[in-house]
Amino acid sequence: MAKFQIIEKELISNIIRGASFDDLILNSEEAFISYSRGRTVVPEVGHLQFIDPPGEVHIKYGYIRDQKYFVVKIASGFYENGLLDLPSGMGINLIFNQCSGELKFILADEGFLTDIRTALAGAVAAKYLAPKEIIKIGVLGTGVQARLQLKYLKGITACRNVMAWGRNSFSVKQLKNDLEKEGFVVEVTDKVSKITKNCNLIVTTTASRQPLIKSKDIQPSTHITAVGADSPGKQELESSLLQRANLVVADSISQCTNHGEIHKAFAEGLIKTEKIQELGNIINTKAYHRQDEDISIADLTGIASQDIQISNFIIDHL
């Protein structure tokens, strides 16, 4: 018999549901701090592309020194899965002993933990970067991630006013209903420019390959967290917005200059690495003191240390 233990999604989601918000945020912060302090070994993300039907797979893997396990996460996005009655995103985390290579646990979370750790990262970014007083939260995209980002932002801000944008008016209405059950007051719009005009904290969660947010539309005193561009070719923010921003934060500078929002602006020479700060360094040094008018951007492409940390959280709570 195989010697590893399979942890089912139901147990994993019970552990997350039962966890305190502060513990989850701390777990996420530690992922970024470890990474930025060089305590992690996380090679470049592996990518696989599929053409027909279109799909993509990311393999994120690595370890944090002096921990017990190394983690390999395989996550996929197949955007026509709806036709097969399957979720578009799936994933699994494999947990191996760092001292022997033995496979110890399979977290059969079906992508749930990727969703959670991505949403937690959004909350961490808002905690350190967003304006103190958040008037309205804008959200682009209508999927699981839109819901989860808002859910965890509740622990960061008292603001419950949301404006939501999506390509599909039916999906936006579903999102509105779901968020209202979570205690938000939600307006929907079919114009991104209404979001940028009314919201000073904006979260983008789409798989767009064309920029959705124009630089000229963004008001001063706005923070944007972009989580959609997790592989080459995806982009949610116009490159010139990154040039205009007062602060650009990356989960990983090396990764964000390879793909993500920063990548294109970087390739076009609109932004230099000196302008980019790593989230882990900001958390660790608390060095960013927001000026009133600042436009700040967090580009979160997802790093393996987040997968390692959230996997460890599950193992520690079994």
Place this chain on the structure above:
Amino acid sequence: MAKFQIIEKELISNIIRGASFDDLILNSEEAFISYSRGRTVVPEVGHLQFIDPPGEVHIKYGYIRDQKYFVVKIASGFYENGLLDLPSGMGINLIFNQCSGELKFILADEGFLTDIRTALAGAVAAKYLAPKEIIKIGVLGTGVQARLQLKYLKGITACRNVMAWGRNSFSVKQLKNDLEKEGFVVEVTDKVSKITKNCNLIVTTTASRQPLIKSKDIQPSTHITAVGADSPGKQELESSLLQRANLVVADSISQCTNHGEIHKAFAEGLIKTEKIQELGNIINTKAYHRQDEDISIADLTGIASQDIQISNFIIDHL
């Protein structure tokens, strides 16, 4: 409940044991042909290194176009595992639907399939490259791979004379005993130069980081298959031997110029890519007609298409 099926090592090894040699060889040949004809999508191998205790992990992944599955293989080598009563090499193959990203099977083979497909590749290399009349087979290294290489060479050549070399005299004797049970006549030696003097088919299966075989020691009319150098820093053959050889064959030119036996000779300018042929092209075109005096070398670093093919073999025989 997780929807994927776990295939245990016992069943996997029964399937391999029950398979015909010809089917296995054909399966392996197809791996190389697909790769060399560009029908595979196999990104660069992911590597993780561990320092204390020393270990390494390879992640090989990809797909063959128009097949049903994509495969991610995670294999590790922790060379002090003997102290923990664990095998040094372990591994697992994950089989996903190419059309949806769904995980369908976990082959919990513990590294067995890596060993098998590596040994099959050695047999394929001997089939297309070795001298017609094999006088004596030399083997360097005393592990599982040494045993398996010989086992599958039985299907390629009638020669049953073996000379074995290893650092540890006890291990060499164990190897001798095991091979004799398989019908070989085995001499052991503590001098690599005795192997090179007496054998015209030599298989190297060590994790050496220093060249073991000197160019000057190799006789004309010899074929060498090197399977040990599967990650950066490993080397079994002196670089100048690759310069001297009449034919140098790689499982993957791009991978072997990055690591493997060819890598160092390539970096030192002793060999150019034009001199290197890919195994898949040789199988496909049957273009290599051995000259009597030729020294040929096959550098097998292991490619994901082998893992894909052997995994498919198991799935097809469930």
